[in-house]
Amino acid sequence: xxxxxxRHLRLEIDEYDSIIRQFLPGYEEMLEQVARAVAPSGPGRVxxxxxxxxxxxxxxxxxxxxxxxxxxxxxxxxxxxxxxRLQRFGERIRLRRxxxxxxxxRCDAVVASLALHHVPDLDLKARLYGxxxxxxxxxxxxxxxxxTMPDDPAREAADYxxxxxxxxxxxxxxxxxxxxxEEWSDEDTYFPLERxxxxxxxxxxxxxxxxxxxxxxxxxxxxxAAA
Numbered sequence: 001x002x003x004x005x006x007r008h009l010r011l012e013i014d015e016y017d018s019i020i021r022q023f024l025p026g027y028e029e030m031l032e033q034v035a036r037a038v039a040p041s042g043p044g045r046v047x048x049x050x051x052x053x054x055x056x057x058x059x060x061x062x063x064x065x066x067x068x069x070x071x072x073x074x075x076x077x078x079x080x081x082x083x084x085r086l087q088r089f090g091e092r093i094r095l096r097r098x099x100x101x102x103x104x105x106r107c108d109a110v111v112a113s114l115a116l117h118h119v120p121d122l123d124l125k126a127r128l129y130g131x132x133x134x135x136x137x138x139x140x141x142x143x144x145x146x147x148t149m150p151d152d153p154a155r156e157a158a159d160y161x162x163x164x165x166x167x168x169x170x171x172x173x174x175x176x177x178x179x180x181x182e183e184w185s186d187e188d189t190y191f192p193l194e195r196x197x198x199x200x201x202x203x204x205x206x207x208x209x210x211x212x213x214x215x216x217x218x219x220x221x222x223x224x225a226a227a
Contacts, residue, residue, distance in 0.1 A: 016053055016078075022170035023180070024114070025163070026213035030145040031056050033211040033218045034111055035063035037143045043067050043108035047135070049100040050115025054082030054093075056145070060111060061089050070094040070107070100128065104135035113145040120189045122199055129203035133223060142205060142221040149190035149215060162214045193217055 021027050038046065038060055044067060048057045051071035060069055069092065073079050079095050086093045096105075100115070110132045119125040132142050150156050160181060167177035191199075193209060196219060200207035205221030212218075 016081075017055060020114075022167060022172060024147075024216060025166035026216055029213065030211070030216050030218060031059040031113060032063075034113060034143045034145045035059035037210055037218065037220050038109050038111055038141060039063045041109060041139060041141045043141070045070065045107045046109045046111060047072055047104060047107045049110060049112040049132075050118070051082060052078045052113075052115070054085045056111055056113040057082065057093065058086060061086065061092060067109075068092050068094065070096050070105070072096045072098050072100055072104075074099050104131055106137065107135055108137050108140055110136065110140070110142045111144070114147070116144055117146050117188045117190055122191055122195060125191070125196075126199040126202050129200050129205070129221070133204045133221075136223045138223060140223045142200070142223075144219045144221075145216065146196075146219070147188075147190045147215045148193040148196060148217050151192045151195075159214050190215070193219075 024030075034056060043064060046060055046064070046067050046069045048060070048069055048071050051057055051073045052075070054071060057069045057071050060067065071079065071082050071093065073082075074097060076097065079097060083093075083095060100112075104110070116125065116128070119128060129142070136142065149159055160178075163181075164174055164177040167180070168174050172180075193212075197207045197209065200219065200221045203221075204224060206224055207219060207221045210218050210220050
């Protein structure tokens with residue numbers, strides 16, 4: 001699987017961290033909420049799937065002072081930026097050029113932010129959640145910060161309007177905001193919150209939503225104890 005953020009979002013890689021805040025309301029808070037949800041489990045090894053520039057990894061490294069974070073991504077440009085960004089953490093970071101569709105290494109926690117919506121089919125996503133569940137230690141936790149959209153067309157339109165209003169408040173013309181949605185739909189698929197939780201439950205997680213700011217959510221899945 002190949003994915004290029006430069007091609008998908010039509011921006012220069014070194015602009016990503018500033019532009020993403022214009023694109024998504026609550027981006028910074030979403031990262032903080034993911035890191036806080038992981039911290040109580042005291043994970044030794046954390047996988048960050050589709051880690052990008054390392055923004056989420058940085059939040060986890062700050063919140064979980066003893067953890068080692070392994071950044072998993074197929075985009076070489078993003079991993080290079082992440083290496084520079086996180087160099088102060090020394091041996092607590094590892095870079096792994098790999099698709100999250102491949103077999104994942106054993107770990108204590110898995111996190112992701114704005115990455116798993118690139119999976120276009122809910123059955124494929126449920127299988128990914130199954131691989132995450134299999135990779136996790138018995139007390140492991142999976143935390144995903146991403147975008148969801150309702151099934152109902154009227155509610156979906158309302159959520160997109162809220163999302164577009166944030167972009168407008170950041171100086172992006174409304175017409176351009178809606179054109180972004182059309183462009184991103186080539187690679188992005190946003191499932192309803194309820195279906196995301198069902199897929200996580202099918203994979204074996206006790207799943208719930210711990211934070212939401214339209215259109216973003218933070219979902220937490222805890223691996224059930226063996227019977």
